[in-house]
Amino acid sequence: MNAIEDLARLIKKLPGMGEKSALRLSYHLLKTDPSFNKALGERIMSIQEKIHPCPICGSYTEEDICEYCTSPKRDRSQLMVVEESQDTVTINQAGIYNGLFHVLGGAINPLNGIGPDKLRIKELIERIEEGNFKEVIIATNPTEEGDTTAIYIKRLLEGKDISVTRLASGLPIGGDLGYADKTTLMRSLKSRIKI
Ligand SMILES: [Zn+2]
Numbered sequence: 237m238n239a240i241e242d243l244a245r246l247i248k249k250l251p252g253m254g255e256k257s258a259l260r261l262s263y264h265l266l267k268t269d270p271s272f273n274k275a276l277g278e279r280i281m282s283i284q285e286k287i288h289p290c291p292i293c294g295s296y297t298e299e300d301i302c303e304y305c306t307s308p309k310r311d312r313s314q315l316m317v318v319e320e321s322q323d324t325v326t327i328n329q330a331g332i333y334n335g336l337f338h339v340l341g342g343a344i345n346p347l348n349g350i351g352p353d354k355l356r357i358k359e360l361i362e363r364i365e366e367g368n369f370k371e372v373i374i375a376t377n378p379t380e381e382g383d384t385t386a387i388y389i390k391r392l393l394e395g396k397d398i399s400v401t402r403l404a405s406g407l408p409i410g411g412d413l414g415y416a417d418k419t420t421l422m423r424s425l426k427s428r429i430k431i
Contacts, residue, residue, distance in 0.1 A: 240266060289321070292363070294339035294356050296321045304328075304337050311335045313370040317360060317389065319343050319377055323413045327375070330418040332425055335373070338363060343381035344388055352388060361392055371399040373428060377413050378403075390431050401428040 240262050248258035265273055289295065290302035297303070304310060304324065314335025318324055324337045340355040364372065374389060376382035390400050403413075404427040416424075 289339070289341075293324075293337050294321065294341060294359070295324045295337055309334070312368065314373060315364065315367070315369045315371070316373040316375050318375050318413065319382065319385075320414065323375065326414050326416065327421060330421045332418065332422045333373075335371075336369075340376070340385065343376055343379070343385040345381045355385070357389065357392070360389065364393065364396070364398065369398060371401060373425070374400065374402045374431070375413060386431065400431055402431045404429045 240259075243265065244255075244258040244262040247253055247261050248255060250258075253261075286298055287296050290297045290299075290305055292301060292305045295302050295304060299306075311334050314333075315338055316324075316327065316333060316335055317338045317340060318327070319340055319342055321339050324339065327333050327337075338356070338360050340357065340360070342350055342355055344350060344352055344355065363369075372389075372393065374386040376385045386402050393400050403424040413421075
């Protein structure tokens with residue numbers, strides 16, 4: 237195996253990369269300005285040192301505690317539960333929600349060995365017990381795993397004095413929240429249903 241095939245083999249492991257596109261990208265990097273490759277390599281090396289999950293909500297931040305959790309302008313009576321940190325960015329950029337977030341780090345998926353203990357569900361329940369939330373909005377992806385996770389969380393919250401809702405219609409079934417457009421997100425938030 238030569239160096240370019242070796243690089244392509246690594247790039248292929250990235251999401252959305254096929255064999256051909258990985259090879260094309262490798263040749264592109266070979267021809268590009270060396271300073272770009274150096275900068276890219278350095279950014280890749282340092283990203284995990286600079287960015288870490290917020291100890292409260294789990295979204296990625298460069299601060300000790302993220303800006304959602306520290307902002308005095310956010311509504312502390314609403315808590316939206318999402319699968320991934322990127323989902324908070326999508327929803328925040330859409331400007332449709334101003335409450336707090338909780339990132340699970342995925343969804344329950346027994347076939348892939350992801351049980352509730354692998355997600356930040358224990359932390360979620362602790363947060364709800366300690367906080368003053370009036371509503372928990374479950375915004376897991378509209379997939380089987382997302383639904384399973386929503387039902388699991390709802391069961392854990394039974395008997396507690398808190399409204400549990402789930403993002404409603406509009407989101408494509410089997411889709412990913414991160415790819416939903418603003419109008420769709422707004423509609424599904426507005427018509428969220430009690431579960
Ligand atoms: Zn946070």
